[in-house]
Amino acid sequence: MSDKPLVHLIDDEESVRRSTSFNLRVSGYEVKTYVSGIEFLKVAQSVMPGCVLLDIRMPDMDGLEVQEQLRARGIAMPVVVLTGHGDVPLAVRAMKAGAVDFLEKPFEKAVLVAAIARAVERLNDTGRRIEDRAEAQLCIGALTARERDVLEGLANGHPNKTIAYDLDISARTVEVHRANLMSKLRAQSLSEALRIAFAAGMPNEEH
Template identity: 65%
Template sequence: MSDRPTVHIVDDEAAIRRSAGFLLKKSGYRVEAWPSGVEFLKDVRSAAEGCILLDIRMPVMDGLDVQQALIDQGVTMPIVLLTGHADVGIAVRAMKAGAVDFVEKPFDIAVLLDAIEAAFARLDDKERYAASAQEAALVIASLTPRERDVLEGLARGLPNKTIAYDLGISARTVEVHRANLMAKLGVRSFPDALRIAFAAGLGIYPN
């Protein structure tokens, strides 16, 4: 059993720890659960290598604080964030800081498992992910200038309405550009589009 990959669930909600833990164990993962970022950070040095399923909204230390503390300690385990719909802008910031993916609550098991698998792929193949900037730039080059503007706004964590205002277009037009650019990038999820954007250097200046 010890060779099973480990997922560390860090969430202050016991129900989330139980439900996510059950589903991940059923899918073949070893699970360790932590009720707070503070508790996880106390033991992270002795924790098994794996990936971290990290809630954004927690008392004392939120997910971004925990992520920064892990970076400061040199902990390189890949992070998947659990987030509410209103926290997408925060999740974008976390992805800029190196998080692999984010999953919105209430989570779909298939989406969660895909994110966890991506995290372990990052752990197993760090060199390939580090060398992706050139490929990302080539894909971004296929976008129209307006599609690139929309992707830039998304990579900065801006909502559609703000992007629409900044570009002088309607929110509906932003949605159309967003759908088109995702098709051109060959991705099905927003986090996948963000990974390409960040690899190509988009969204690098503060909001």
């Protein structure tokens, strides 16, 4: 039995499965690939625990449904979702539902490996989440009220234009607040900022 961390890669595109599994294997991971969420769910109860790298848009059953099924079955493997450019609101929903991260295609090898490393940490240290909440709330506390409003909008999956409309400010002002909050949170990407927001208990419930 391999002692390498295991990644279950679920994507209906053969080219993505091939290139992503190659990049992960050369980075020291064992990879099992699946052509659909349905195929993975058939064996999910019996496979070795690992991280799940899950495409969000697939025929028959999309990534959100697969994630929902895993949770319903009590399978607590950490999930990283793969998304196309227009699917960021879906990826935000996936993160609200417990995904560790999301990656926008096409992604660089370093970004992929960093996301999987975070998922492995989650797999090995589930108790860390309580500490994360206090730490995240501390980070959020450094933001101005308007920066928190913008972060709240992002955490609800809204694009800059929608946030601008909701807050009655210009899209350019939203961009400035977004850049400032990313800097204060030391977030290199939107998914990093969202992880902090969700850990801190954002967003507030919306009707």
